[in-house]
Amino acid sequence: MAGTVHVSIDVNGVPREAEVEPRRLLVHFLREDLGLTGTHVGCDTSNCGACTCSVDGEAVKTCTVLAVQADGSSVTTIEGIGDEGDLDPMQTAFWEKHGLQCGYCTPGMIMASKDLLAHNPQPSEPEIREALAGNLCRCTGYHNIVKAVQEAAQHPRRGEAEPPPVSEEGRETAEEFAAKGTGA
Ligand code: FES
Ligand code: FES
Numbered sequence: 305m306a307g308t309v310h311v312s313i314d315v316n317g318v319p320r321e322a323e324v325e326p327r328r329l330l331v332h333f334l335r336e337d338l339g340l341t342g343t344h345v346g347c348d349t350s351n352c353g354a355c356t357c358s359v360d361g362e363a364v365k366t367c368t369v370l371a372v373q374a375d376g377s378s379v380t381t382i383e384g385i386g387d388e389g390d391l392d393p394m395q396t397a398f399w400e401k402h403g404l405q406c407g408y409c410t411p412g413m414i415m416a417s418k419d420l421l422a423h424n425p426q427p428s429e430p431e432i433r434e435a436l437a438g439n440l441c442r443c444t445g446y447h448n449i450v451k452a453v454q455e456a457a458q459h460p461r462r463g464e465a466e467p468p469p470v471s472e473e474g475r476e477t478a479e480e481f482a483a484k485g486t487g488a
Contacts, residue, residue: 311375316384333371342382355410363419382411403452405443445467
């Protein structure tokens with residue numbers, strides 16, 4: 305294709321080859337060309353951190369990188385760290401500590417948090433807050449995100465912490481709701 309550049313990028317352990325426009329941002333390559341929509345776009349101006357992924361082992365805001373700059377790199381997105389039934393410890397910790405509400409910031413928060421623990425396995429609370437300063441959350445007030453990172457630091461391996469039965473909360477609420485009647 306005229307005006308395009310061939311790129312070869314390992315994404316979540318899978319070699320991907322593509323022809324991209326030189327101006328194509330890595331985040332758009334991941335989301336639109338590969339369909340990996342777990343990586344979010346909150347601002348496109350490097351402010352929010354929603355697009356954070358791991359590139360060659362470092363947390364990178366993928367809206368700040370061109371796909372051509374990632375040629376030859378290994379990229380890990382939120383889809384690459386765990387899935388239902390086999391969550392990454394950081395995903396489990398966010399679940400357990402209620403480190404999310406709407407979830408829009410969460411993939412980026414989790415990838416940035418994993419990067420922190422990869423470099424500093426036992427961070428202090430100020431270190432956690434500083435490391436996540438480039439990731440914005442409009443919902444949680446950050447306290448439970450910090451607790452989640454602390455929890456993941458305590459349980460860094462899969463299977464060390466069981467996800468709470470979140471559905472129990474829903475069931476309790478439903479039972480309470482049923483007990484009270486619907487008012488209909
Ligand atoms: S979308 Fe990349 S930092 Fe906001
Ligand atoms: S959980 Fe909604 S923006 Fe963070």
